[in-house]
Amino acid sequence: MKATGMVVEYNPFHNGHLFHALAAKEQTENDVLIAVMSGPFLQRGEPALVSKWARTKMALLSGVDIVVELPYVFSTQHATTFASGSIAILGAMGCSAVCFGSEDGQIAPFLHAVQWKKKHSKEIDRLIQQYIRLGLSYPSAVAKSYTSIDKAPVLDLSKPNNILGLHYTEAIDQQQLSITPHTIKRVEANYHDEILGNNKISSATSIRKKINGSYLEDIEDHVPPSTYNELLLYKKSYHQFHSWEDYWSILQYKLVTSSLHELRDHYEIEEGIEHRLQEAAYTSLSFLLFMEQVKTKRYTWTRIQRMLTHLLTGTKKSEVQSIQSPTYIRLLGMTDNGRNYLQKNKKKLTLPLVSKVGGMIDPLLNLDLRAGRTYALGIKDRTRRQEFLKKDFTQPPIHLHSSS
Amino acid sequence: MKATGMVVEYNPFHNGHLFHALAAKEQTENDVLIAVMSGPFLQRGEPALVSKWARTKMALLSGVDIVVELPYVFSTQHATTFASGSIAILGAMGCSAVCFGSEDGQIAPFLHAVQWKKKHSKEIDRLIQQYIRLGLSYPSAVAKSYTSIDKAPVLDLSKPNNILGLHYTEAIDQQQLSITPHTIKRVEANYHDEILGNNKISSATSIRKKINGSYLEDIEDHVPPSTYNELLLYKKSYHQFHSWEDYWSILQYKLVTSSLHELRDHYEIEEGIEHRLQEAAYTSLSFLLFMEQVKTKRYTWTRIQRMLTHLLTGTKKSEVQSIQSPTYIRLLGMTDNGRNYLQKNKKKLTLPLVSKVGGMIDPLLNLDLRAGRTYALGIKDRTRRQEFLKKDFTQPPIHLHSSS
Structure with missing residues (x-):
């Protein structure tokens, strides 16, 4: 079988x-x-x-x-x-x-992209950091770094499922698994x-x-x-x-009763965003209104939601970094x-x-x-x-x- | 004035x-x-x-x-x-x-009790510890230690407002304030x-x-x-x-998502009661049912409620001990x-x-x-x-x- x-x-x-x-x-x-x-x-x-x-x-x-x-x-x-x-x-x-x-729907561009990324990894990393410093979100910085390099893959990496697919194909390659990607x-x-x-x-x-x-x-x-x-x-x-709204009361409780130091101990809470999250928790009537208050150009909606999930579940940096x-x-x-x-x-x-x-x-x-x-x-x-x-x-x- | x-x-x-x-x-x-x-x-x-x-x-x-x-x-x-x-x-x-x-309603027994307590403080402390070791709650141990000593105050110290009154009168004496107690x-x-x-x-x-x-x-x-x-x-x-029931959801959240170590950092959480509190939080439908599950002979209802208040407000031992x-x-x-x-x-x-x-x-x-x-x-x-x-x-x- x-x-x-x-x-x-x-x-x-x-x-x-x-x-x-x-x-x-x-x-x-x-x-x-x-x-x-x-x-x-x-x-x-x-x-x-x-x-x-x-x-x-x-x-x-x-x-x-x-x-x-x-x-x-x-x-x-x-x-x-x-x-x-x-x-x-x-x-x-x-x-x-x-x-x-x-x-995309074809596997060849994914296989090609994995090899191309391996070849240009240093240059890609440098460009990503550069675009992040210019204020781009991580996904935008990645997409822009790819298109900035010669002979970029034909794969359209602005599409969410192409991005995930590339990561699956890469993971198979990196983990040296005998799995054929389709x-x-x-x-x-x-x-x-x-x-x-x-x-x-x-x-x-x-x-x-x-x-x-x-x-x-x-x-x-x-x-x-x-x-x-x-x-x-x-x-x-x-x-x-x-939905997130069902968790708003406990998230709000966590945000307004934890110290900034305690918030910072949670996974993915970086760069002082804990101040912004706590301040918005005081004044938001719902999760949606809270999100609208905390989102910035720098942080994607998804990235903030992930931070909030880690806060809600009490996931600390120290618990994740060793895994x-x-x-x-x-x-x-x-x-x-x-x-x-x-x-x-x-x-x-x-x-x-x-x-x-x-x-x-x-x-x-x-x-x-x-x-x-x-x-x-x-x-x-x-x-x-x-x-x-x-x-x-x-x-x-x-x-x-x-x-x- | x-x-x-x-x-x-x-x-x-x-x-x-x-x-x-x-x-x-x-x-x-x-x-x-x-x-x-x-x-x-x-x-x-x-x-x-x-x-x-x-x-x-x-x-x-x-x-x-x-x-x-x-x-x-x-x-x-x-x-x-x-x-x-x-x-x-x-x-x-x-x-x-x-x-x-x-x-009681008369001030003289309070003034007398303060002096009597000062005189017998070492004996009282020893007896309280002894009764606590025998499994009495703190208030019961205090009342019993008083009546065990010769020439105990006539003040009935099983009554809650007499107890508080004695502490007020004592505090005035200890803080050397020029306040007349009535x-x-x-x-x-x-x-x-x-x-x-x-x-x-x-x-x-x-x-x-x-x-x-x-x-x-x-x-x-x-x-x-x-x-x-x-x-x-x-x-x-x-x-x-x-009422406490309005805080049950967030208290339950705190209890079931904190580690035992985190619970123990809170003021008044002692002697391993954090295990009992966490376990009961999983299985209780309401604050009242939770309290009925966690109360023991050793802990008064009030003492447990105070612990829970400190857990709810996130009050740590380190924050209280310096005050x-x-x-x-x-x-x-x-x-x-x-x-x-x-x-x-x-x-x-x-x-x-x-x-x-x-x-x-x-x-x-x-x-x-x-x-x-x-x-x-x-x-x-x-x-x-x-x-x-x-x-x-x-x-x-x-x-x-x-x-x-």
């Missing part, structure tokens, strides 16, 4: 993800699909709409065979670290291929209808907007029926989906096919596969558990909140039987 | 307080009544029902001439420190008398009706119970009309009164008569009188401001919460004009 890995957030799982999963299996001609998925907090520095358990179930119901968790310390990070942690986990799971979605062109709305029938493809962002606007029915055509059912079930159980690479793989769920793969390959896995976290001691896990508890505190229903606070200990990996 | 001091919490101001104020003025034959009042968090380790500003107004409308704030570091403390800070402030305000309510017997319900007309006297505890039960009308006969109006006004503005005595007096409000006193005596005050805290730097004030911000975070209405977060900077001392 051979496995294809995917790096995902599934926030929530939609028709585009379904298309990606089907196409990844077809293109790589492998038997098993493994997704490494962000836990409660995502790469953009925000809480997931629904729990990692609900998102795992959505994935298993739509063709993914195994879902494992990307530890917090890699999930809420800039693209380099996010990609490096994700690829390391897919490598440890024994994947022979990785398939990512990109705006890419699939991201599909637009109403594209590839021949595969998905009458269903529509929309971005996760637009789907989340509709969900937060409380028009759950509006997304029915944009997600698989199994996702739609899971979302209905979540709403029925928790009476909410998660290099994943030390375990947390299994969130599997189908019968996935279980079969794990049984046949358990000796080939290069990291311990963890089904139960009770009794395990690991600095990475500590951060994961704290992120999970923090996520629980955004649940308004007190009974559900209490249940969720212990969920990392009470919830076994989801096993989706073929008959179900 | 001569002033009489009183140590108060006014949570809320009720007919018993009115009686105390009238009787204090009559018995001491002084011109001015000065109250040193706890700010947002009280001696028993709980948030005040309404803001210090509303409580100041209640006092000024009922015969108190000046209200000053007892700094946080003295207000949420066991009786010794609470009394020592309060008396130091009344001394610095130039009071020639202090008048406290007590179950006491007034606490009045029971339906007692002294000849002074208060048909109005009733109830304890603040029973009044708070009625208020939290949402039957505001039930307390109308138990408080002066001015208090009743202030409470109505507060309810109309803030849509709530403050010995008040360094300023924060003026909360005055009548014309009070203002007159301050103008005539401003050179006699032995600590700086502070009307505006902007720009002032003082470790005690730091804690007061943080306590104020923490108190604000229990306000559910977001607009009111934001206003309140800056209230220590925006609210000048209340000046109640005689004509008003």
Whole structure:
């Protein structure tokens, strides 16, 4: 049995993800699909709409065979670290291929870009620093440094999924893994209808907007029926989906009762931004108004959200700086096919596969558990909140039987 | 002009307080009544029902001439420190008398008890330690140690107001202040009706119970009309009164996302109780259920509530241990008569009188401001919460004009 890995957030799982999963299996001609998925907090520095358990179930119901968790310390990070942690986990799971979605859609430009970057790395680093000093944000400085150098890659690195794809391809190269990278062109709305029938493809962002606007029915055509059912079930159980606004009260508490020194101890809080964050916390009525007050040209919205996630979860610089690479793989769920793969390959896995976290001691896990508890505190229903606070200990990996 | 001091919490101001104020003025034959009042968090380790500003107004409308704030570091403390800070402030305000309510009602037993305690201090200390080792709570150990010694004071030191009164009388003696202590017997319900007309006297505890039960009308006969109006006004503005339940979410957040080491850094968190607090925070649906889970024979309810207040406000051991005595007096409000006193005596005050805290730097004030911000975070209405977060900077001392 051979496995294809995917790096995902599934926030929530939609028709585009379904298309990606089907196409990844077809293109790589492998038997098993493994997704490494962000836990409660995502790469953009925000809480997931629904729990990692609900998102795992959505994935298993739509063709993914195994879902494992990307530890917090890699999930809420800039693209380099996010990609490096994700690829390391897919490598440890024994994947022979990785398939990512990109705006480009061809793998050759990615492979070429990796080699080109290796060749020009010093010059690129110098240019990035120079553009940052001129006041550009990090992503803009990166894009501008590439185009400033002769024979730049043809890959359009202003596109977010091309950027991530390049980082995945680079990580495979750097970690010297025998994984073949593949890419699939991201599909637009109403594209590839021949595969998905009458269903529509929309971005996760637009789907989340509709969900937060409380028009759950509006997304029915944009997600698989199994996702739609899971979302209905979540709403029925928790009476909410998660957004930053649900965490505003505790974030505000953290910001206005911590000393500047304590704020500065948190990961990614640099350059005196703690003053700005604290001052804005006094005068903001909501998370959105707070963000509008703190954002500057220098800091992207995403970068600030990541800082705030680290503040909220109490993630200190000292806790992150010692962590290099994943030390375990947390299994969130599997189908019968996935279980079969794990049984046949358990000796080939290069990291311990963890089904139960009770009794395990690991600095990475500590951060994961704290992120999970923090996520629980955004649940308004007190009974559900209490249940969720212990969920990392009470919830076994989801096993989706073929008959179900 | 001569002033009489009183140590108060006014949570809320009720007919018993009115009686105390009238009787204090009559018995001491002084011109001015000065109250040193706890700010947002009280001696028993709980948030005040309404803001210090509303409580100041209640006092000024009922015969108190000046209200000053007892700094946080003295207000949420066991009786010794609470009394020592309060008396130091009344001394610095130039009071020639202090008048406290007590179950006993005569001053002679207090004066005698102070001398008796000085004489037997070593024996008392030894006995207290012995009883604590046997598992008694601190207050019980104190009471038992007194009765174990020959010729113990006749004062009944199992009564809470006698205990506080003894600490006030002791503090005057220890600080060598030229203040004459007075006491007034606490009045029971339906007692002294000849002074208060048909109005009733109830304890603040029973009044708070009625208020939290949402039957505001039930307390109308138990408080002066001015208090009743202030409470109505507060309810109309803030849509709530403050109780620990309003702070449960942020306390729970603090408890489940802090490390045991971080919890232990907080003032009064001793003997490994941080494990017990954190564990209970995972499984408690409300503050009340949490308290029922953490209380033990060894720790009084009050002692635990004080620990939790320090956790909530982020008060560290290192911040409290360096503080010995008040360094300023924060003026909360005055009548014309009070203002007159301050103008005539401003050179006699032995600590700086502070009307505006902007720009002032003082470790005690730091804690007061943080306590104020923490108190604000229990306000559910977001607009009111934001206003309140800056209230220590925006609210000048209340000046109640005689004509008003």
